[in-house]
Amino acid sequence: MIIVNGKESELPAGETLAAALERLEIPLEGRGIAVAVDGEVVPRAQWPSFALSEHARVEVLGAMQGG
Amino acid sequence: MADAISKRSPGAAGALAHNGAGPAGDPLTLAGRTLHSRLIMGSGGFASLTLLAEAIAAGGSEVVTVALRRIEPGARGSLIDVLAEAGVELLPNTAGCHTARDAVLTARLAREAFASDWIKLEVIGDEDTLLPDAPELLRAAEELIDEGFLVLPYTTDDPVLARRLVDLGCAAVMPLGAPIGSGMGIRNPYNIALLREAVEVPVVLDAGIGTASDAALAMELGCDAVMVASAISRAQDPVRMAAAMRAAVHAGRLARTAGRIPRRLYASPSTQDEGLPDLR
Numbered sequence: 001m002i003i004v005n006g007k008e009s010e011l012p013a014g015e016t017l018a019a020a021l022e023r024l025e026i027p028l029e030g031r032g033i034a035v036a037v038d039g040e041v042v043p044r045a046q047w048p049s050f051a052l053s054e055h056a057r058v059e060v061l062g063a064m065q066g067g
Numbered sequence: 068m069a070d071a072i073s074k075r076s077p078g079a080a081g082a083l084a085h086n087g088a089g090p091a092g093d094p095l096t097l098a099g100r101t102l103h104s105r106l107i108m109g110s111g112g113f114a115s116l117t118l119l120a121e122a123i124a125a126g127g128s129e130v131v132t133v134a135l136r137r138i139e140p141g142a143r144g145s146l147i148d149v150l151a152e153a154g155v156e157l158l159p160n161t162a163g164c165h166t167a168r169d170a171v172l173t174a175r176l177a178r179e180a181f182a183s184d185w186i187k188l189e190v191i192g193d194e195d196t197l198l199p200d201a202p203e204l205l206r207a208a209e210e211l212i213d214e215g216f217l218v219l220p221y222t223t224d225d226p227v228l229a230r231r232l233v234d235l236g237c238a239a240v241m242p243l244g245a246p247i248g249s250g251m252g253i254r255n256p257y258n259i260a261l262l263r264e265a266v267e268v269p270v271v272l273d274a275g276i277g278t279a280s281d282a283a284l285a286m287e288l289g290c291d292a293v294m295v296a297s298a299i300s301r302a303q304d305p306v307r308m309a310a311a312m313r314a315a316v317h318a319g320r321l322a323r324t325a326g327r328i329p330r331r332l333y334a335s336p337s338t339q340d341e342g343l344p345d346l347r
Contacts, residue, residue: 005137026138032147034135034180041175059137061176063146065119066134066162067109067247067274067296 004058013054018047024060032063093324095291097130097269098185098217098238100156104129105286106316107158107271109296113305116149122299123153126309131155132187132296134162135177158219160187165200167207174211186211187241188220197247201228205235212236221273224258226265233266240266241294244285245275248297252281256288263289279308279315286319287327293319 002011004024011020017035026033035042036059042050052058095102108128113119123131131150150157159177164170167190174186190207192200199222211218217238222228224242232240242262245251252275253259263270272285273294282293295312302308 031151032133032180033138034176036172036176039172041172041179043179059176061135061180062138063150063157063180064134064136065113065146066111066136066160067132 002052002054002056002058005060009058011052013056014051016048017042017050017052017058020052020058021047021060026060030062034061035059036061093320095269097271097292098219100130102129102292104313104316105292105320106282106312107132107292107294108299108309109294110134110146110150112297112300116145118305119300120149120153121306122309123150123155125306125313126295126299127313128309129155130158132158132160132294133181134160135173135180156185157181157183158185158187159183160221161189161207163191164189164207165191165203167203167210170203170207171210171214174207174216175214178216184215184217186216186218188218198243199223201225204228205231208232208237209235219271224255224262226258226262229262229270230265233268237268239269239271239291241271241273243274244272244281247274248301249275250277250298251275252277253284253288256284259285259288259290276312279311282312283315283319283322286316287322289323292316 002009002013011023037056095105104127106126106128107130108123108126109132110119113122133146159181161170161173164173170188170190177186178184188204188207188211190200190203191197204220204222208218208220212235219239219241220232220237221241222232229240229242242259244253259272269291271292271294272290276282276293276295276298278298282295285293293316299305299308299312
């Protein structure tokens, strides 16, 4: 089971990060977005090729108002 | 206050008034960038993005902080768009991090998200006071500096800790005046004055500002800039308060570079006695 932002997802193992983001309706060219998988940053350039493992924990973060 | 007994001249924080008297003030070099506004604004707490944009315009800030949080499906980067439209530099923070490890990872994510090496490093050690966790802060700062970040740590008003952070290579220090969001002003102005003298990098008073006079005091104590978040965003009229902060920061900076008179217990006449008529 792949976890995205703390929630179980329907994503199949082996799916690329880019495909996963597309399912989440996150535009790949969107500014101010960063992704970590299993506690490591995955640079934007690797999103199209980065394959998610069966138990991947994906964090998709974006800019939010904050002090 | 402490400025009267300062070991250094008031000019320690920058050049004197000949280039500081203009309406825009004297520029500040902060972590490699030249700024003409010494008011840094937080983007948090505004009721709407429109209000945020209006407050930024009224405050004249060139640097605005942003946080990173999980995004919801379908979310769009409207905050980023608003800040880009305002033409401000983003200062990403690590708000909400409680360990060096979390803060370092958040900083790396911020670098990826915002293509900026700036990071306002916050490592919180206590939920009720949101005071910084000094050992974790030092650990995170060291690691991030190794990775090439320009680190601006949110720290206590402890001059020794500030020096340790600068020794590690921090680009500036951001001491608190009082706990985040407390609006208590600068509770220990003497420590801020000491801290100012303890380090050579820019000092940005962060946290605790409640109203304009607090911001002016920070600048009079020698801080190079003031960071204001809640005091603007949670004011009854945030746009008006942003304008007040802008004026206060400017006035405080002018007063600092003008060099205030020393405090004295007894009166000192400003009108000379010579030529006083005999009216008996």
